[in-house]
Amino acid sequence: MTSSARTLASTLLEWYRRARRDLPWRGTTDPYRIWVSEVMLQQTRVAVVVPRYEAFLECYPTVEALAAADVEDLLSSWAGLGYYRRARMLSDAARRIVREHGGRFPRSHGRIRDLPGIGDYTAAAVASIAFDQPIPALDGNALRVLARLADERRPVRAGPGHAAVRELAESLMAAVPKGCRGDFTQALIELGATLCTPGAPRCGACPWQASCAALSAGSVESVPCRPARSAPKRLRICAGLAVAGQDILLRQRPADSGIMPGFWELPQALGGRADLRETGLALPCGGGPLATFRHAITDSIFTVRVYEARPGASSDRACEWVNLAGAKELPLSTITTKALARCAMFVRGAKPRDGRRQS
Numbered sequence: 001m002t003s004s005a006r007t008l009a010s011t012l013l014e015w016y017r018r019a020r021r022d023l024p025w026r027g028t029t030d031p032y033r034i035w036v037s038e039v040m041l042q043q044t045r046v047a048v049v050v051p052r053y054e055a056f057l058e059c060y061p062t063v064e065a066l067a068a069a070d071v072e073d074l075l076s077s078w079a080g081l082g083y084y085r086r087a088r089m090l091s092d093a094a095r096r097i098v099r100e101h102g103g104r105f106p107r108s109h110g111r112i113r114d115l116p117g118i119g120d121y122t123a124a125a126v127a128s129i130a131f132d133q134p135i136p137a138l139d140g141n142a143l144r145v146l147a148r149l150a151d152e153r154r155p156v157r158a159g160p161g162h163a164a165v166r167e168l169a170e171s172l173m174a175a176v177p178k179g180c181r182g183d184f185t186q187a188l189i190e191l192g193a194t195l196c197t198p199g200a201p202r203c204g205a206c207p208w209q210a211s212c213a214a215l216s217a218g219s220v221e222s223v224p225c226r227p228a229r230s231a232p233k234r235l236r237i238c239a240g241l242a243v244a245g246q247d248i249l250l251r252q253r254p255a256d257s258g259i260m261p262g263f264w265e266l267p268q269a270l271g272g273r274a275d276l277r278e279t280g281l282a283l284p285c286g287g288g289p290l291a292t293f294r295h296a297i298t299d300s301i302f303t304v305r306v307y308e309a310r311p312g313a314s315s316d317r318a319c320e321w322v323n324l325a326g327a328k329e330l331p332l333s334t335i336t337t338k339a340l341a342r343c344a345m346f347v348r349g350a351k352p353r354d355g356r357r358q359s
């Protein structure tokens with residue numbers, strides 16, 4: 001890296017103003033809108049987020065509207081964005097903002113960071129973009145760009161490599177003129193998302209090519225270094241599908257569950273068919289699975305088998321018969337959504353049951 005922080009900052013800002021994508025959360029300094037965009041963009045592609053962002057803001061245009069929202073409605077409107085815990089945290093944080101800050105988004109990085117579900121990165125992004133505070137926001141894109149700029153060979157997600165990259169980010173941010181800190185935050189992320197990508201970066205179009213230490217050292221492909229990933233865990237899940245007429249038996253996950261709290265799912269258990277009996281379901285003798293499919297999450301790959309089932313004497317108390325059409329309006333777990341899609345023929349052919357109870 002050869003240029004001064006001031007030159008690097010101004011070169012990047014100039015490029016950003018010329019080349020940035022036209023995205024709906026650009027050009028606003030409303031902290032609520034910026035916060036919603038940052039939460040949606042966590043681990044979800046921009047192309048998926050754009051239409052959902054606008055629809056979400058039509059439903060919940062202010063932090064007060066979000067705070068007043070029914071959580072089940074909110075989870076339904078979050079469907080397709082994944083990681084439903086983020087939607088619950090949005091609701092919790094909105095309620096805290098209304099209760100403790102009179103509906104005004106807190107301005108300081110520390111107070112934003114104190115809100116439920118907001119980490120260092122999101123707090124810094126909101127503080128710099130909405131309030132022009134000189135606090136660098138380091139997501140994966142920004143870390144990669146800065147690691148390459150400095151040819152930082154150590155891992156940059158944590159430890160001394162991260163500290164070195166953060167120091168560089170702070171020195172660059174300190175050189176950004178007032179009124180431009182939000183643009184700088186977005187420019188760094190934009191550079192990582194569009195040119196300085198993980199594979200095949202387009203260095204020939206990069207505003208920092210003359211100063212990039214990794215480019216001059218020929219190490220762009222290997223920086224930042226990737227920590228060795230452990231192999232994903234392989235697990236089995238069995239789910240029971242009890243159907244009567246247009247009703248299916250579902251259970252709701254507890255509100256304090258660490259995973260998908262409040263979501264509805266088919267009764268299920270980790271393990272093989274015999275383990276499904278722990279849900280209290282009765283299983284017809286010897287039947288093979290109605291469907292088998294794979295479901296992958298961050299560090300695990302599940303093989304899911306769905307079996308025909310009937311409610312047993314000791315069925316899980318959280319189970320309820322739910323009308324199939326109504327079930328589609330509920331927040332359903334992804335495994336259950338996949339299972340119902342794969343068992344659609346079986347569900348349609350089921351016989352009515354006696355004494356039905358509608359949800």
Ligand code: SF4
Pocket residue numbers: 145148149195196197201202203204206207208209212213214215220
């Ligand atoms: S020159 Fe290439 S490696 Fe260096 S910051 Fe630009 S895009 Fe990334």
